Amino acid sequence: MAADKDSEAGERLASDRVFGVIGGLLLLLGLVYAVRSFLPGGSDTGAGPAAAAVPALAIVSPAAGAEVAQPLVVELDAGTQLVLGPTGWTADGRHLHLFAGGTEVMATATELQPAGGTRYRWTLARLPGDTTTLRLAWSDERHRTIEQGASAPVPVRLR
Template sequence: MAAEQDSAGGERLASDRVFGVIGGLLLLLGLVYLVRSFLPGGSDTGAGPAPAAAAVPALSIVSPSAGAELAQPAAVELDAGTALVAGPTGWTAEGRHLHLFAGGTELMATAAEMQHLGGTRYRWTLPRLPAGETTLRLAWSDERHRTIPEGASPTVPVRLR
């Protein structure tokens, strides 16, 4: 290989220069990628706008109504806004699963507790809960059981007997 003198008097091979140019190009490419990832649109490939994230279905409690007095075992009729499927993380839809908050108690329905009523409506028979005033609210959770605020139902105050 051809060698040349560098400014310090040492030899520098042509391959050193080639590897230096390749390394510089890789650094420049990494810098361009990093800058593009912080721009609006992220690391867009130029193929058009990124698809919007799927909207989180709105949950609603159809029954009981606010102020209802419920004998136990109580049932909640709900509209999930989408079809639910029984899975290993509870009743799921599009990577999310359903939780019910009854006061300070957080519940996930078992397969036996949920009944499909048609469309996106379901009846959830709750396990026995402490009697007294409480509130009911439905919310989606992710695979780590973290509550997803979007799509949660309004809170419904009830009295359990």
């Protein structure tokens, strides 16, 4: 009878070890998944701005080297449809910022007008200086610039 109890205890000890190892592996896998989801671009869910492809921005007008009147109208191609949201004109959780030299601006509801397809016209408030370089970039919900998809710089003369 004592041998039967020892055999049962040995079997229980072996199964406890197996289940313990399996439980430890599952905990480790959960930890790896949790850490990856907090890293930039670490989510594989396909949702949100980190996972979606970033559309390329382009300044269609004015052309590089152009002399332009103020208020300046910039025609842009967003590479995607924009919608007006709480953080400005957005696409997949990103919104537009325009850099004009040392000035960074975000389009208000009335400054950006659809021009067909993925093109828009942005009427800017008066910019300082007589020459500047324009560049468009996406920003995240905290207004951090996303370099991927940014437009080429376009130098212009202001009058």
